[in-house]
Structures are given as structure tokens and as C-alpha cells.
């Protein structure tokens with residue numbers, strides 16, 4: 001189905017054409033004065049310039065045509081040439097009923113036939129997931145689900161950091177500590193905790209000890225060349241790290257289709273270097289190979305990008321470029337999106353410029369860095385542990401879960417197991433909604449009280465609204481499937497406002513996809529829940545005596561619930577039965 005806005009735009013365009021004007025003037029938007037009308041069209045102003053006529057005259061002609069259309073209850077001119085539109089209740093009720101009963105839920109499938117590779121998460125082997133990994137994970141997960149609901153085929157790839165110097169550092173340290181490995185190549189038993197201890201230790205040591213650092217670099221280069229002793233240990237490190245990561249991501253409801261790493265692009269590095277060479281893009285600089293990616297119009301300097309170090313090893317930029325080749329080969333994606341911290345903007349600018357110069361993907365392929373801002377603590381600085389250290393992602397989640405458990409303990413419903421599962425869902429909802437309601441590129445402050453509250457723009461408020469609708473529908477004992485929805489009329493301003501909000505679902509999802517920003521879905525879900533609350537507080541629903549009014553109101557309940565559940569699903573949040 002088309003979004004409501006598109007459908008109305010089509011009708012108004014036809015009216016402009018019928019009056020002899022360019023149909024492009026017919027763009028409809030949601031009205032910013034809902035007290036006056038639901039939608040508006042401002043095309044008469046642009047038309048006035050084209051046809052040298054007063055905008056008001058054009059608006060009046062077009063409104064007269066629209067008045068004849070049963071879709072509109074009202075089509076009036078206002079001010080100097082606005083066209084104010086209100087759709088008929090029949091049309092509105094028919095639209096939302098059809099949408100909730102349609103396979104794609106009324107969401108226009110703008111992505112049908114196109115693939116997006118979505119790169120998010122970006123954890124590093126042997127380093128614990130920390131608070132900085134939270135935002136890319138949940139924003140990426142939401143974008144994946146949102147784009148899928150608009151018909152895109154989305155392949156999510158975690159793009160593990162498994163190929164750089166951090167690998168060499170950890171191996172060098174293990175080699176020093178473990179004589180069995182050093183002398184006989186016996187692979188030690190490793191745990192995630194051990195790796196979490198070794199990496200920071202080795203990283204600090206490399207800053208003080210030049211010899212150690214040189215050794216780590218040498219090992220990195222040897223690992224990349226395939227030295228079996230290092231490969232074997234490296235494989236075990238990945239296994240241990242990845243299973244720990246999977247556990248942590250699963251608690252947050254985040255998962256990936258591909259667990260590829262930087263190392264998986266290694267087979268494409270020679271080909272990449274060949275292309276760069278053939279296109280005369282490589283320049284030697286102090287033994288390393290670089291690509292100049294600066295452009296004349298740059299306002300800030302864009303330094304050359306190193307693609308091969310003097311010891312021939314690959315670095316971050318090399319594997320990112322090679323990964324583009326790999327993704328093009330595997331999926332021919334229409335888009336490759338990267339949800340990565342805003343502090344990596346320069347890196348992606350360089351990588352994308354180089355990829356374009358080298359023609360690694362067709363011109364039409366979109367390469368986009370979707371930068372994420374930072375989650376801050378109450379002091380406005382990146383969220384820290386109490387003693388000022390970097391907070392592990394699992395510790396952060398545990399803190400929120402503890403608070404959710406405390407709150408749910410007071411509930412009169414549910415067994416202990418149900419309470420535990422509900423507490424987890426509430427924790428995830430608090431974290432994700434609290435994050436995603438902000439535009440992804442903005443920083444925000446994590447506030448436990450606010451994020452957990454069942455009032456305001458929170459995940460808990462939406463969970464609560466769904467639980468409330470469930471309880472209304474359960475009590476009637478009637479069929480509450482979307483297929484059973486029948487809306488005979490909209491009997492009040494609140495019902496009309498709720499139906500109108502429900503009709504905007506497709507528009508909200510498409511805005512989120514086009515802007516690559518989940519906050520459009522959050523805002524929309526919140527507005528829908530608010531419209532429902534107003535309706536609920538002012539009307540009898542199950543207790544209504546008129547059969548058609550009652551059925552219509554229950555229908556609005558079903559529609560609202562279905563949309564809210566879908567929106568939360570797009571955000572990666574699961575509904576709860578009780579709170």
C-alpha cells in the first residue's frame with residue numbers, strides 16, 4: 001500500500017492537472033495546525049510564480065475540484081493560498097482497516113528487490129564489549145529491522161576487529177607469559193576474562209616498551225602472512241571472544257547474519273592493491289603505500305590514507321576497502337551503511353573517496369557512514385564506572401536489569417520466571433527506547449529514573465499501553481485478530497485523531513528509512529500511544545452499548561496494538577503481558 005501522504009498527494013496532483021496546472025504542485029503534508037485541518041497543500045504558491053496568477057485563485061480552483069471527491073470531507077482555501085484538507089471518516093477508517101489487514105501492514109515496500117549491507121557492532125576480538133559498543137549495536141539493529149519492514153533485503157555484518165595490531169599485542173603477551181606456547185606451540189586454555197585482562201595490559205606495555213611493541217608488530221605481520229603458530233592461537237582467541245560477544249549481544253536482542261571479520265577480507269587485499277596500482281592511485285611514502293584522497297574544495301585537511309604499511313601489513317583502512325570488494329562480490333548491494341561512532345567520520349570519508357576513485361562499487365551504490373553520538377553519564381561526559389573507568393557492556397546491562405527487577409517485584413502478576421523475563425524486556429525497552437528516541441548522531445544522557453518511567457517518551461510507556469490494550473481485548477473474549485476489525489464510523493474527535501495517527505504508520509517508517517534514523521519510529525509510536533490514551537480516557541470501549549460503536553472502538557484498539565507491537569519490533573523491543 002502507499003503511504004497516506006502519497007495517496008493524498010496523488011489525488012491532489014490529479015486535481016491540479018484537471019485545472020490545467022502542473023501536477024507536481026500537488027504535494028500534501030500533514031497539517032501543522034491540526035485544530036484547523038488534517039493535511040495541507042501549499043502548491044498554489046509555487047504555481048503562482050509559474051502561471052503568474054494569484055495563489056489564492058489557483059487554490060480556489062483546485063479546492064473546488066477536490067470538494068467533489070468523496071475522499072475529502074473538507075477542502076478549503078485559507079490565507080493567501082493554502083489548501084486545507086480533511087479526509088472523510090469513511091476513507092480514513094477504510095485506509096487503516098486495509099493497512100492492518102495487508103501483508104506488509106500497509107507499509108510501502110520501497111526496498112523490494114534491493115539489498116542493504118548493514119555494518120554495525122564493530123567489536124574487537126580480545127577486547128571486552130564496553131559502553132561505547134552499545135549505541136552502534138542498538139541503532140544498527142533497529143535500522144536493520146526498519147529497512148526490512150520497508151521491503152529491503154538487509155544483510156547485517158558485525159565486522160569484527162580481528163586483524164590489526166591488537167591481535168599481535170595479545171599474542172606477543174601470551175608468548176611472553178606462557179613458555180609452553182613459546183617453545184612448543186601448545187595453545188593455552190583461554191577464557192574471555194583472561195583476554196580481557198591481557199589486552200589492556202599488553203596495550204599499556206607497548207606504550208612503555210619499544211621492544212615489545214616492535215615484536216607485536218612483527219607478529220601482526222606474520223599472522224597476516226599465515227604463520228601457523230600464530231594462526232592457531234588467533235583462531236582460539238576469536239572463538240572465545242565471539243561466544244562471549246554473542247552472549248552479550250543476545251541479552252540486548254541484537255544479532256547478526258554475518259560474523260565476518262576484517263580478516264575475511266584478507267583474500268581480497270591483493271586484488272584491491274592491484275586495482276589501486278592499475279588506476280595509478282598509489283604513492284610511496286616512507287616505505288608505506290598511500291592514496292591521496294584530498295579534494296580541492298575540502299574545508300578541513302583530508303590526509304592521505306595509508307593502505308599498506310612499510311612491513312607490508314594491512315591496516316584498518318585496507319581491510320575496510322577490501323571488505324567493500326568482498327561485499328560487492330557477494331551481494332551487489334544497492335547500499336552499504338556503516339553505523340559507527342562519529343569520531344570515525346574522517347576514516348569513512350577517506351575510505352569512501354578511495355572506493356569511488358578505484359571504482360570498487362558502481363556509481364549508483366550508496367556508501368554511507370551513519371555516525372552515532374555518545375551516551376553520556378549525568379556529568380555530560382561519556383558514561384563511566386563509579387571509579388571513572390570504562391564500563392563493560394554487561395555491567396551496564398546488569399545495572400539496568402537490577403532496577404527493572406526491583407520494579408517488577410512489586411507487581412501482583414506473574415510467576416517468578418515470568419517476572420524475570422519481563423524484567424529483561426523492561427530493561428531492554430528502557431535502554432533501547434531511551435537511546436533511539438534521540439537522533440542517532442546526537443549525544444544524550446542516560447538517566448535511570450527517566451528511562452524506566454512508565455510516563456513520558458519511554459519504552460515502558462509503550463509497553464504499558466500495549467499491556468492495557470491487551471487487557472481490554474482479553475476481557476471481551478472476542479476475536480481480536482486484525483482480520484476481524486470492522487470500523488463502522490469514527491464517532492468523536494479522539495477516535496478520528498487516533499485513526500489519523502494510525503494512518504501515518506507507513507509515512508513514519510519511510511521517513512525513518514529515508515533519513516536512516518530510527519527516532520522517526522520512536523516519535524511516531526509515542527504519538528500513537530498518546531492518541532490512544534486520550535481516546536481511552538474519554539470513551540467507553542468494551543462497556544459501550546451500541547454494537548457498531550463498540551465494534552469500531554475495539555477495532556481501533558486492535559489497530560493501535562498491532563502498530564505499536566510492529567513499531568517496537570522494529571526498534572528491537574519485545575512487548576510484555578503485564579507490568
Ligand code: ARG
Pocket residue numbers: 119121122123124159160161320338340
Ligand atoms: N572495530 C572498529 C573499532 O573498534 C569498528 C568497526 C566499524 N566498522 C567498519 N567497517 N570499520 O573502531
